[in-house]
Amino acid sequence: MRASLLQVAVNEDESVHSRRRRVADLVRDQAGADLVVLPELWTTGAFAYEEFAAEAEPLEGPTYEAMAKAASDAGVWLHAGSVPERAVPAGGSAAEDAILYNTSLVFSPSGELAASYRKIHRFGFDKGEAVLMGAGDELVTVRLPDTVLGVATCYDLRFPELFRGLVDAGAETLVVPAGWPERRRSHWTLLARARAVENQSFVLACGTAGTHAGVPQAGHSIVVDPWGEVLAEAGPGEEVLTVDFDPATVAGTRERFPALKDRVLGLDRPRH
Numbered sequence: 001m002r003a004s005l006l007q008v009a010v011n012e013d014e015s016v017h018s019r020r021r022r023v024a025d026l027v028r029d030q031a032g033a034d035l036v037v038l039p040e041l042w043t044t045g046a047f048a049y050e051e052f053a054a055e056a057e058p059l060e061g062p063t064y065e066a067m068a069k070a071a072s073d074a075g076v077w078l079h080a081g082s083v084p085e086r087a088v089p090a091g092g093s094a095a096e097d098a099i100l101y102n103t104s105l106v107f108s109p110s111g112e113l114a115a116s117y118r119k120i121h122r123f124g125f126d127k128g129e130a131v132l133m134g135a136g137d138e139l140v141t142v143r144l145p146d147t148v149l150g151v152a153t154c155y156d157l158r159f160p161e162l163f164r165g166l167v168d169a170g171a172e173t174l175v176v177p178a179g180w181p182e183r184r185r186s187h188w189t190l191l192a193r194a195r196a197v198e199n200q201s202f203v204l205a206c207g208t209a210g211t212h213a214g215v216p217q218a219g220h221s222i223v224v225d226p227w228g229e230v231l232a233e234a235g236p237g238e239e240v241l242t243v244d245f246d247p248a249t250v251a252g253t254r255e256r257f258p259a260l261k262d263r264v265l266g267l268d269r270p271r272h
């Protein structure tokens with residue numbers, strides 16, 4: 001299986017509109033890949049908190065439309081990274097009751113929406129995304145012809161129980177779009193490898209490059225195999241990271257080294 005991770009540079013000198021067009025062309029250039037992956041919030045930048053409300057889109061907004069078309073033009077599965085989604089709860093009125101979510105979109109090679117995922121763990125503690133956006137509450141997996149994707153977003157990478165849930169739901173390839181900052185790059189690489197080893201799964205983690213809102217991005221998108229070996233790693237700038245991998249390695253690794261079978265469940269609750 002061939003995957004291309006598009007490590008997009010998100011800089012303020014490019015408008016959201018131009019970047020959307022540029023990224024759609026980049027996706028089209030990947031015809032021949034099986035899966036293309038984009039980063040988190042690449043339209044605005046993950047740290048451009050002041051842009052979220054202005055650039056938020058309904059689920060089927062301009063990014064959805066551009067990415068659905070790019071996926072079908074290229075004939076690829078596309079994890080289109082995430083967008084700031086503006087959602088109006090049932091019974092609410094559009095302007096006042098809208099909630100923003102950090103929502104990932106996955107398209108099939110015919111341009112149909114195969115899945116969407118609202119980021120569960122919001123980053124920022126008492127500011128930024130954590131206060132500006134709502135939290136998702138559903139785990140999402142996507143069945144491709146040769147593997148099952150489990151999807152998570154950026155800060156989710158720090159929460160191993162989410163990934164265990166994805167593995168329990170059948171995931172074999174964990175896809176993590178991100179806007180990870182350079183100052184914590186060592187955590188990014190370490191956590192991507194840890195999630196791969198402990199879940200005996202491939203990890204495809206795609207970050208952004210460039211600097212926005214004063215936050216230099218880490219780049220260094222990474223693909224890790226179920227044994228924790230790094231198959232490919234990008235540098236710091238905009239880059240297309242292409243890797244060929246065999247999804248059957250997951251079943252082989254889980255069979256030869258069946259650590260997942262030795263799990264003791266319920267340890268997250270006190271016993272006494």
Ligand SMILES: O=C(O)CCC(=O)C(=O)O
Nearest residue numbers: 046123154155179180184
């Ligand atoms: O956990 C981190 O260090 C970075 C997380 C982050 O930047 C995000 O989730 O947007």
